[in-house]
Amino acid sequence: MQTLIDPANPPSRRAPLVWAIGAAIPWAVLAVAQVVWFVLDARLGWLHAVAAGLTVIGVVTFVVVAPVWRYRVHRWEVGAQAVYTRSGWLVQERRIAPISRVQTVDTHRGPLARLFGLADVTVTTASSAGAVRIVALDSEVADRIAAQLTDIAAIGDRDAT
């Protein structure tokens, strides 16, 4: 019997804020559309109420609950031999991949992430089911990890398949 303890490092402290803003944008568009609809056509009051209720539930779930929940779940760690992450909220995943089999290491910064100085690191292996993503890291941490992983992966000389 063996278990794996969870990885140690949390994502950036700004991660929940960025996730919340990212989720808030589409919901805000939807809310504005509903207001416009109400202004143009105020008949069928119950339909407006139902739509507004659904929007409120969606906003609370995706803008308030999900980012906090994800921040509590997300963890990552780069060990001597493997990369290990934990992610998700409703569906949670723990994923481990050996560094000797790493093929590419990418860092990715979306527009919102750049605004807040965040970056994602994606570590791919030869299997499309085995890519490890470490999301919402502080930019300098992401660069450090990418450099570190590239260094270790370069030592191995096998073709990683």
Add this chain to the structure above:
Amino acid sequence: MLLVHPVHEVLRQVPLLIGAVVLGSATGNAMWSIAVLVLMVGFGVARWFTTTYRIDAEQIQRREGVLQRSVLSVPRNRIRSVSTDARVLHRILGLTVVKVSTGQEAKGDAVFALDAVRSDEVPALRALLIADSLPDSIEAGDGISPPERVLARWQPSWLRYSPLSFTGLATIAAAVGVIYQTGAVAALEDSPLTQQGLDAAERLGVAATVGVAVLAVLLLGVLLSVVRSLLTFGNLVLSRRDEKGAGVLHLQHGLLRVREHTYDMRRLRGGTIRQPLLVRAFGGARLDAVMTGVVGSGEASLLLPPCPAATAEAVLTELIGQPDAVTGELRHHGPAATRRRWTRALALPALFAVGLGVAAVVAAVPPWAWVLCGVVIAAGAFLAADRSRALGHRVGNGWLVARSGSLDRRRDCLAAEGIIGWTARQTLFQRRAGVATLIAATPAGVKGYRVLDVPAELAWSVAAAASPWVADSDWAREPAHS
């Protein structure tokens, strides 16, 4: 060789040809049709003249294109499998298409195919291409030097599994679709034949007519399935050739369209025994290869079509040399996993029953609805029982085995050294039930092999038992208790 391209070009452009003929007859000037035909044949000839291939020390190269030139090169040491495919027209002319597959999944133009090589050049070409990816260069050219060992040969008795597939019904559905598209049905509606049919139907009554129609479609479907299976797999031979520890697997099948696949055995990472419900009911199974550089599902990875389960198991055992992995007892996943199978299979039928009950209070419900409800619940219960019986895994001796499913039961046997990543996934419900789905990532086959609903505390010990790098990682711990 010169004939294939123009003829195929014409066949490929049939819609254009029809358009040209229509245009020709509409304008009353047959020159239009002839001009288009000449253009297409000319294009085909030009394609043949502009397509060349060469094999040098490091790579094979194909240059092609009439207006756009393209060059496709494949390093020879990256070749994982070589397959040939000869359709009827190719065979009449003594030609074959040679396809070369590397680790990458290529689609469309990126597939390295040499269309129309002379058939008598093919064995030498195949030996040359596949031999080069083997370790100590085996003398290419005389591809028959070591004796071939036949692993399986098609038997007429295998045909008994083919009526149990849906390919025949699918063919009929496709044919009906095409007929509707062409508008032939509208023309038929007023024909005397249809009138006669309608009169006959009135005499027989609706139920009998529907019964006869369904029976006829089923019979036709069975017939088509059997014929297709015979044409595709009749004369199938699976053989293996070993040299200096590196083997080559050779699969050949097809009565009209002949297909041959040659695989480098060092790329074999295991196999999947698949038993769809109907095939399993008659003791059959089919075998797929789990191999790097070969697509994991469908025609490309097929090693054996539906055949007696014992044959499939014997062949897989022969290939991977692990009888335990192929037929050994599996460790079951316990009551939580079984409970989840039942709740999932019965949730919808239960909802249906409740809905029906509510409806019965408000209005009269026809008796057949209750019968239907009973059938759905019984089917759900059978599915749940069958699925929970199937669920199991086995790990050890460097192999991971996972079995699951009912309608499409599969037993995946995967070499642990080919696993390059592990994922333990838990939905909210799985966390409450204390189970996890373990996914082994590999470059071979379908890339991710799932062990469904393992008890959560067991999940990482399965991974650790298969992959030493998990057991040796910085996070591995023996639990304090137990």
